[in-house]
Amino acid sequence: MRENGEPTEVLRFAPSPNGWLHLGHACxxxxxxETAKELNGRFLLRIEDIDVGRCRPEYExxxxxxxxxxGLDWERPVRRQSEHFADYKAALKRLRDMGLVYPCFATRKDIADAIAATGIDARNWPVDPDGAPIxxxxxxxxxxxxxxxxxWEGRTYAWRLDTESALAxxxxxxxxxxxxxxxxxxPNGETGTCAVKPALFGDVVIARKxxxxxxxxxxxxxxxxxxVTLVTRGxxxxHxxxxxxxxxVLLGLPEPRYRHHRLIRDDAGRRLSKSARDMGLRELRAAGKTPADIRRMVGF
Incomplete structure (x- = not known):
């Protein structure tokens, strides 16, 4: 607590409204x-809806x-990313002015063809932590x-971060x-002070046209x-x-602490996902599960 009694810790949960919430989201x-309560901090809800093509009002x-x-409560109003594109545009401009991003006009096929042209089997090409080809x-x-x-021709492009130059x-x-x-x-037991290793991602997409x-x-x-002072996420x-x-660092923003938590997995060890249509909270509720049941299922 600060001397004036205000909470010192700020935490958030930031789901995307592109599907129904499942047990992993509940976790x-x-x-x-619960971490915010434990620390006598603030709890925020943020709606990450920049993917306007997939996000739906009913999901939100x-x-x-x-x-x-x-049984969760959160501060109002809720920040919705789709209402704040100007903030992100300003940050992108700053990165552009620093010469640390560049436009990439490559399609997925272009990338696949470029990898094939190297003579390296696509199965042996390095992938980033999300499984995408570098x-x-x-x-x-x-x-x-x-x-x-x-x-000028109006080609579709993405802005990629020149990761090596950006890190330097x-x-x-x-x-x-x-x-x-x-x-x-x-995921590999990392804790305490962790080194930053962005090369694992290559030149990531930072924005789009x-x-x-x-x-x-x-x-x-x-x-x-x-x-936000403490980022909690799966x-x-x-990475x-x-x-x-x-x-x-590049944008002159404060550094929060991080607290990553275990993932909820099915019996085969696969983590739950919306794309796999894993049983959602709506279905569990309709099946008679209570909030207390959900808490027990995810370890709370």
């Missing part, structure tokens, strides 16, 4: 909520309904005139190698604007912290 929401309303049913750098050194021509710049600003503080545990942000940029900006997002720490 993350309860983890953040279901998020509020499911969380209230679980970008082979097709447009990284594009001449300015050609870049302008493609943009961030370390120069910080005056040391970048690290972050892990209060929980990463039609949407001036990506998950990485939006979550970094939002956490700073909302004053271990599947542990994303490498990118977020770079962005925090």
């Amino acid at each position: 993350s929401a309860l983890f953040a909520y 309303e279901a998020i509020y309904e499911d969380l209230a049913w679980l 970008y082979p750098g097709i447009y990284k050194d594009l001449a300015p005139a050609e870049m302008n021509r493609l943009m 710049k961030a370390e120069a600003i910080a005056g040391k190698a970048l690290t972050f503080s892990e209060d929980g545990e990463g 039609d949407v001036p942000t990506s998950y990485h940029l939006a979550v970094t900006v939002d956490d700073a604007i909302q004053g 271990q599947d997002l542990f 994303a912290t490498y990118i977020h720490r770079i962005l925090q």
